[in-house]
Amino acid sequence: MKTILVLNGPNLNLLGRRQPEIYGHETLADVEAACRAACAEGFDIRQAQSNHEGEIVELIHGARDTACGIVINAGAYTHTSVAILDALNAFDGPVIEVHISNVHRREGFRHHSYISARADGVIAGLGIEGYAAATRRICTLVGA
Ligand code: DQA
DSSP: OEEEEEEEOTTGGGTTTSOHHHHOSOOHHHHHHHHHHHOOTTEEEEEEEOSOHHHHHHHHHHHHHHOSEEEEEOGGGGGTOHHHHHHHHTOOSOEEEEESSOGGGSOGGGSOOSGGGTOSEEEESSTTHHHHHHHHHHHHHHOO
């Protein structure tokens, strides 16, 4: 069984309760279910969430030996974290960056992403459906 790491950054533990007019009413449990349903045969997901930059770096390090690809929504660290970019650059498999909201329709500071310099694909504004699409894409890129 190949494992895809679905990694969520700061404040996403509050998904469903945090600014639902922007992020919707679905929760991280819904994200996990949607990603699992989107997996091709032979793939499974492991979901993780952290509010701490260093812990996200370490989760990515752990994925080097345990995951075939990463779906990442780094939350606000998307726009600030060279450390997360460097960690992703040390990961060999495909990486898909996800944002629930359309960051390009929001404040200017959300328009730049450090993660995009590494990501094989970027999805924004599809709500939690973006995670499922990202999971499917990783299955395609990794193959059977
Ligand atoms: C987000 C967009 C980021 O700008 C924001 O800081 C988040 C969530 C999204 O999923 O739309 O926390 O990554």
